[in-house]
Amino acid sequence: MARKSDAPSDRTRLRRLHERGKFDAASVHAVLDAMPLCHVGYQIDGAPIVTPTMQWREGDHVYWHGSSASRFLRAANATQVCLTVTMWDGLVMARSGFHHSANYRSCMVFGEAEIVQDPADKTARLKAMFDVWFPGRWNLLRAITDQEVKATTVLRLPLDEASVKIRTGPPSDDEEDYALPIWAGVVPLSIITGQPVDDPRNHKGLPVPDHATNFTAG
Amino acid sequence: MARKSDAPSDRTRLRRLHERGKFDAASVHAVLDAMPLCHVGYQIDGAPIVTPTMQWREGDHVYWHGSSASRFLRAANATQVCLTVTMWDGLVMARSGFHHSANYRSCMVFGEAEIVQDPADKTARLKAMFDVWFPGRWNLLRAITDQEVKATTVLRLPLDEASVKIRTGPPSDDEEDYALPIWAGVVPLSIITGQPVDDPRNHKGLPVPDHATNFTAG
Numbered sequence: 001m002a003r004k005s006d007a008p009s010d011r012t013r014l015r016r017l018h019e020r021g022k023f024d025a026a027s028v029h030a031v032l033d034a035m036p037l038c039h040v041g042y043q044i045d046g047a048p049i050v051t052p053t054m055q056w057r058e059g060d061h062v063y064w065h066g067s068s069a070s071r072f073l074r075a076a077n078a079t080q081v082c083l084t085v086t087m088w089d090g091l092v093m094a095r096s097g098f099h100h101s102a103n104y105r106s107c108m109v110f111g112e113a114e115i116v117q118d119p120a121d122k123t124a125r126l127k128a129m130f131d132v133w134f135p136g137r138w139n140l141l142r143a144i145t146d147q148e149v150k151a152t153t154v155l156r157l158p159l160d161e162a163s164v165k166i167r168t169g170p171p172s173d174d175e176e177d178y179a180l181p182i183w184a185g186v187v188p189l190s191i192i193t194g195q196p197v198d199d200p201r202n203h204k205g206l207p208v209p210d211h212a213t214n215f216t217a218g
Numbered sequence: 219m220a221r222k223s224d225a226p227s228d229r230t231r232l233r234r235l236h237e238r239g240k241f242d243a244a245s246v247h248a249v250l251d252a253m254p255l256c257h258v259g260y261q262i263d264g265a266p267i268v269t270p271t272m273q274w275r276e277g278d279h280v281y282w283h284g285s286s287a288s289r290f291l292r293a294a295n296a297t298q299v300c301l302t303v304t305m306w307d308g309l310v311m312a313r314s315g316f317h318h319s320a321n322y323r324s325c326m327v328f329g330e331a332e333i334v335q336d337p338a339d340k341t342a343r344l345k346a347m348f349d350v351w352f353p354g355r356w357n358l359l360r361a362i363t364d365q366e367v368k369a370t371t372v373l374r375l376p377l378d379e380a381s382v383k384i385r386t387g388p389p390s391d392d393e394e395d396y397a398l399p400i401w402a403g404v405v406p407l408s409i410i411t412g413q414p415v416d417d418p419r420n421h422k423g424l425p426v427p428d429h430a431t432n433f434t435a436g
């Protein structure tokens with residue numbers, strides 16, 4: 001359990017439900033490493049914009065990438081962003097509407113985004129992305145070209161301003177409401193990986209690689 | 219397939235991959251209705267902040283709620299926000315790193331958030347939230363109190379500036395790469411609902427209600 005004073009900055013400080021907050025590196029890494037899907041918030045023309053993308057972590061930075069033609073990514077260098085990862089683990093059904101909740105693990109990372117400019121560095125980061133998500137796949141692929149590296153923007157954010165929130169367990173009802181004969185409990189939610197579907201244009205007899213079969217998220 | 223001119227505003231216009239975009243109400247409703255989890259982007263002190271929450275739709279508005287003590291919600295009235303819903307349907311593994319992608323359905327709603335001020339209106343919206351997510355549950359619960367209504371903030375956003383992006387199907391590789399003996403395909407991802415877990419303090423013999431067993435997301 002985190003104390004309010006553990007927060008690395010004012011905006012990561014939890015105003016309410018402090019017992020749900022964590023700020024240590026292991027907690028931050030655990031959420032980021034469990035779930036590639038994230039939502040990144042930018043400001044465009046003075047208004048917020050939230051886009052889904054996939055993140056990966058290397059050491060004490062989180063990375064994401066996209067097309068160099070993207071208006072979000074072009075606008076993001078050296079600007080404040082917020083990258084949020086959420087795993088929705090369940091519905092929490094209480095005896096009053098007010099105490100319904102969700103079980104979840106989430107991580108918010110705040111800071112100034114930095115575009116990885118050096119082409120060799122950028123290529124190494126893209127390889128690392130594959131190594132994190134699909135170990136061994138990068139070396140099986142047709143090699144990336146200079147033009148493809150140029151057409152890809154890689155961004156990163158240090159993890160020095162990050163917070164984790166986690167809720168688990170049954171509902172917390174008002175004490176007197178436990179006397180009511182109302183069903184309460186948790187409906188678990190989880191992400192499952194289905195059987196990989198071969199591309200119809202695969203060569204005949206190509207086996208599904210382990211990195212496809214074994215991928216998990218959440 | 220949408221034409222660029224179908225977009226209701228400049229910021230909903232897709233700059234790239236126009237064939238993935240839709241702007242019609244049925245497409246927007248389909249994504250919002252399939253997935254309560256959303257990420258809302260606000261601006262606090264000139265920087266973006268992205269928070270996970272659950273949304274529901276009534277007609278041509280999307281709603282979300284939270285504690286009246288929340289700094290995000292208090293700050294949001296009459297300010298620009300972006301609410302994004304994403305369903306991550308699969309990994310798309312191509313023959314080159316560059317053409318790897320994700321299958322997904324996402325919806326972004328832009329606009330000025332409005333706090334529902336009238337207590338009777340607010341209570342009706344909270345009941346509607348239950349009717350959307352857990353049909354029949356609201357009337358089984360201990361009734362909401364005036365104090366609980368006061369402690370809850372309900373926000374809404376009109377759906378008149380919304381866009382949907384959808385990607386489905388196998389990878390799209392460079393034509394010459396199909397000659398390579400590299401496994402390509404799609405790894406499907408989906409959310410499953412587990413068996414509801416009784417609150418340990420439930421009265422003995424209370425059956426799990428259908429709205430808990432039948433809940434689905436994604």
